Amino acid sequence: MNSPPDESDESTKGISRRAMLAAGATGLSIGASGCINRVQSVVDPNSSTGMSVSILTLPGADGDREGAQIARHLEENLRSVGVNATINTRSRSELLETVLLDQDFDIYVGRHPADFNPDFFYEALHSTYAYESGWQNPFKFMDPSFDSEVRFTDPSFDGALERQRTVEGAEREDAIAELLWRFALEQPFIPVCIPNEYRLVQTDRFSGWEDGHLATRLGYLGLEPAADVEQLHALITDARPTRNLNPLSATARERGTVTDLLYDSLATYEETDDDSESNLRPWLAADWEWDGSTATIELREGCTFHNGDPLTAQDVEFTYQFLADTTLGRAPEASPAPRYRGQVAAVDSIAVEDDYHLTISASTSPEVGERAFTVPILPRRIWSERVDTRVTGNDEFSPPQGTWSLVTANNIPPVGSGPFQFADRSQGEFLLLERFEDHFSVGTDGVPEPTVPELRLEVDPGTASSIDRITSGGADMTTARLETYALGGISDDAPVERVEDTSWTFYHIGFNTLKEPFSNPRFRRAVARLVDKGWITETVFNGHARPVAAPVAEKWTPDSDSEVDSLVWEDKDPVTPFLGTDGELDVKAARSLFAEDYEYDDNGNLLR
């Protein structure tokens, strides 16, 4: 199994089916090749310490029931195999702070914002980002050399991440299939499931809810209010938007719905019926055209920021430079923003032609390069002044990347150019936005516009009470995804509707791969086999989720027609199937799997 498969024509095609099956088999049994001889096998086991693992998660009842239940399932099964696992609860912002900024954790359970395009993997796992703070590679995952059993087209994991960014069409599909297989064998994080995105909306006061994805700006534009309706009253279960509106903050949000409303980007996400169509439509850019890997962009003329400053090509250029280095070259080392890293990395260079024309050269294919068009465009004047005020005298200026005050400050009031502008807020209670009358969408044909003077986002304690409130006419919509436990509480008689949008965010179990024993992919794979994703989707999510081995849209998941083996979920995980049935772990089988690499003491505790 250690020897590569036949080097003849198969190697040029990438991974052969046979090699894949072999790799799959290794996935099933972590000790088959015996290539990692643990030190413990020579050391007296009694002198070793028991393995303990802290699982970070959100508070269950008050934050994220589904995530907390996944954590608990994992905790119980880890205990069953002799690992001293505990649950460590943090608030939403503290969890992200611990994982993304302090990077001080063993395992965490959370929801990844992901993206409609699988290129998000590049930001999440590329080794260049292993030592940066932010959403870029929080797993600190680095190109492993261990998987010599399988012959992939790319010599390394990084190579696979990079290749899918440059190739196109069918070639990209193959590259992604291969990347997903590498991922499944490595398990830098365990993908659990993609939950359905349901929201509850009131149908008496507004119509047109189906037109845009309610996690994006288009969902809030073009709604048709009934006569006399002056305000869209949305409920949020997450109070962070009342505290921090900094578009760069890593901890203030998982996904940027509110940022989307306050800021514009060159392009905006749109749901399409046809899989082959691009999901991006021009937004702040009136249009763009690709010539090779260079895009010529024409901005809409006459756009302004909320403070009245004109928005020009200089602001666009500035935004990409600033996100790549938030110190604007003042520090000895570049300080990339803790967000949008993957998108911005696709931009090679920018040339401003005039106020409304610029070209962006991408280091990637147009498809991946266009993802860069989704970042919020920031006002140059404001942010460069903020950098200036923070650069102190003659002292050497080297702010900590990802955590310095510019990227963590609350940025209230925010100044963007988006369809809504900041009006008021009360911490922990509400955020009030008002229509930006000068927004380009207002009065422009074919562009959905803000149709109500006010948008009020009010904090509500939870999904069940949010449903109660909307059903009784106390609010118009939920902005957060409904937790599935409360779906049964939606009344059939009330003028409400459950709206479903395309879902790509996924629950996952992340490892700190710099730490022992999580640095061992065989250990991670063994842990993955303690998680019954099928049972979780059935019981925790009441069937309103899709269990996954590859956390991407179905169209990107390699199936049986693919060059490589299928990663489609068919009753069980194709690579790391659960060791047991119906959520019940086969403890004996699980223990013997762990015993292949690690030792047990006399009391049945797993030793490190």
Place this chain on the structure above:
Amino acid sequence: MLTQLLLQVAVAVSILLSVALAGVVGRDRLSLLREEWKSRLRTSAPAIALLLAILLLNRIMRQQGRSLSQEYGVHMTEVFYTIEGEFVLLFQAIASPEANAYFSISYVYGYVFLLIFPVVAYAALPKTIDFRRLLIAYSLNYAIGLVFYILFIAYGPRNVFVEELTQTMLYDNNPQVQYLTTEVNRNTNVFPSLHTSLSATVATFAYQTRSTYPRWFPIAVCLSISIMVSTMYLGIHWGIDVLAGLALAGFCVSLSTYLVDRWSLTAILKQVRERVHEYRDTVTTPSQKNS
């Protein structure tokens, strides 16, 4: 939703109070209270002011405490969970819709009644010492609780044992209660359980005054035990929080006994006035010389 619930609580507690006042305190004491309330209030003014100040501080810290806690607090959920494990799940053995209703009512309505009743009952006694002692004990509970809440950040069991507690979780059965609890408390204010410490405080007072109010003693004990159990049954507190609550109650009751009547405010005021006079003399004398 909040106002509706507040109204419900107010009505229910008023009914309970009027029944209990008639049955426990008696008409004679109440009519005497109506005559003497002004003078009793004057004697007890410092204790009342203290309690009001602490409650106000508590209110302010609900917002400010967040940032203080983030700065100085220690995360304890994992520690509590490691120490006591699944202890609170023992109460799931008695889980039933009736128990849900009973403990939810105890936790919300019973608790408010348990705290308010003794305030009126002790105010109705000619001697104000128990009244003042109670107010001081309440103040101490809140004040010490506040410090602990800033220092210890912990989430209750409902945030860890979601599946096991689904049937009994307070907020699932009564989602609107969440509006009330988020209004008065943050969900990381868990250690110690103030529901426990204040209930135990009231029960201890009921024991100490059992010869005056013989009927109140058994009521207070039953109710406060129900409230303590309810905090664990409903998944709000850990066993450790309840234990710490009991310890806090013991401490506050003893300290209130020690503190009350130790200093007379009028005496202190007199002393301060004398000091001020002395100070003014020392300041003014040399300056007069200079001029």
